Amino acid sequence: xxxxxxxxxxxxxxxxxxxxxxxxxxxxxxxxxxxxxxxxxxxxxxxxxxxxxxxxxxxxxxxxxxxxxxxxxxxxxxxxxxxxxxxxxxxxxxxxxxxxxxxxxxxxxxxxxxxxxxxxxxxxxxxxxxxxxxxxxxxxxxxxxxxxxxxxxxxxxxxxxxxxxxxxxxxxxxxxxxxxxxxxxxxxxxxxxxx
Amino acid sequence: xxxxxxxxxxxxxxxxxxxxxxxxxxxxxxxxxxxxxxxxxxxxxxxxxxxxxxxxxxxxxxxxxxxxxxxxxxxxxxxxxxxxxxxxxxxxxxxxxxxxxxxxxxxxxxxxxxxxxxxxxxxxxxxxxxxxxxxxxxxxxxxxxxxxxxxxxxxxxxxxxxxxxxxxxxxxxxxxxxxxxxx
Numbered sequence: 001x002x003x004x005x006x007x008x009x010x011x012x013x014x015x016x017x018x019x020x021x022x023x024x025x026x027x028x029x030x031x032x033x034x035x036x037x038x039x040x041x042x043x044x045x046x047x048x049x050x051x052x053x054x055x056x057x058x059x060x061x062x063x064x065x066x067x068x069x070x071x072x073x074x075x076x077x078x079x080x081x082x083x084x085x086x087x088x089x090x091x092x093x094x095x096x097x098x099x100x101x102x103x104x105x106x107x108x109x110x111x112x113x114x115x116x117x118x119x120x121x122x123x124x125x126x127x128x129x130x131x132x133x134x135x136x137x138x139x140x141x142x143x144x145x146x147x148x149x150x151x152x153x154x155x156x157x158x159x160x161x162x163x164x165x166x167x168x169x170x171x172x173x174x175x176x177x178x179x180x181x182x183x184x185x186x187x188x189x190x191x192x193x194x195x
Numbered sequence: 196x197x198x199x200x201x202x203x204x205x206x207x208x209x210x211x212x213x214x215x216x217x218x219x220x221x222x223x224x225x226x227x228x229x230x231x232x233x234x235x236x237x238x239x240x241x242x243x244x245x246x247x248x249x250x251x252x253x254x255x256x257x258x259x260x261x262x263x264x265x266x267x268x269x270x271x272x273x274x275x276x277x278x279x280x281x282x283x284x285x286x287x288x289x290x291x292x293x294x295x296x297x298x299x300x301x302x303x304x305x306x307x308x309x310x311x312x313x314x315x316x317x318x319x320x321x322x323x324x325x326x327x328x329x330x331x332x333x334x335x336x337x338x339x340x341x342x343x344x345x346x347x348x349x350x351x352x353x354x355x356x357x358x359x360x361x362x363x364x365x366x367x368x369x370x371x372x373x374x375x376x377x378x
Contacts, residue, residue, distance in 0.1 A: 005369070006365060014307045016239065018239070026218070029250045030214070034214075
């Protein structure tokens with residue numbers, strides 16, 4: 001094949017083809033065109049710009065964070081108020097005497113040593129110590145919890161942290177008083193870890 | 196052909212007669228377009244899909260035909276772009292361009308008619324061994340006898356480059372056939 005020239009070769013399409021495939025192509029094309037013409041095209045009412053989407057998402061996120069923070073602060077304030085009412089109040093010592101103070105009563109003690117308990121204004125207060133005397137003695141019923149409350153509240157117009165108040169009260173108490181509290185109170189479970 | 200083209204253009208430009216226009220267009224050019232695509236892609240089913248896409252695009256974008264070229268030039272341009280897109284997809288499935296060309300050469304043997312001449316088969320294999328641009332230039336010049344001026348509009352290449360490409364492609368094809376032909 002020295003002087004082979006492809007220009008001399010017959011131009012033939014030698015690939016296999018299915019019968020009437022061109023008719024099928026025509027039908028397929030016309031069908032697709034008619035389908036596209038009959039389907040109603042939806043028109044956009046507005047164009048959703050991604051910038052607005054991002055801005056809206058950030059605004060929503062900020063709102064949610066603010067809302068949850070507000071709720072958290074609100075709950076914290078409520079719990080702090082409760083603590084303040086229990087451990088600190090703005091009342092005068094006189095009012096404390098009426099409500100929760102040590103109540104001194106004079107009773108006549110029989111020889112048998114029967115003791116009459118005095119009811120305090122607050123029925124939930126427990127009596128912890130009673131001293132007996134034969135006659136004319138004053139019986140002092142001390143509620144250790146109330147004593148703490150009384151000593152804590154001293155004409156304070158502004159609420160003070162409960163821990164600072166507690167420290168102050170403990171400093172003013174004697175060793176026997178502290179020991180009494182320890183006997184009456186339940187030991188903190190977690191103190192076992194440090195014993 | 197020119198009078199036929201003007202009729203088709205007139206039908207296609209009028210919305211009421213556009214369907215009739217696309218029918219006339221398909222009758223006139225779909226066979227040529229199909230074989231142009233088939234020589235590039237080899238596989239019949241893929242070639243048929245590409246042809247359908249070409250015709251649908253021609254229908255939808257006919258308003259872009261400025262009549263600064265012949266109608267078939269514009270159609271060949273669409274078909275060539277669609278075929279190249281399909282070849283790109285096929286190449287992605289292969290590991291390399293060489294493997295893709297080798298794959299197309301093997302496809303020739305599976306797609307030719309039973310009574311095809313050996314030289315004709317070698318000619319098709321040789322065409323598949325050419326680079327894409329050379330393959331396009333060669334097939335459109337060799338099989339469709341398109342003028343270089345029209346080829347220039349289809350492929351965005353100068354007439355000189357086209358002539359050079361065709362010359363090299365023809366040499367390669369002849370060498371391939373000589374090396375592989377068993378007399």
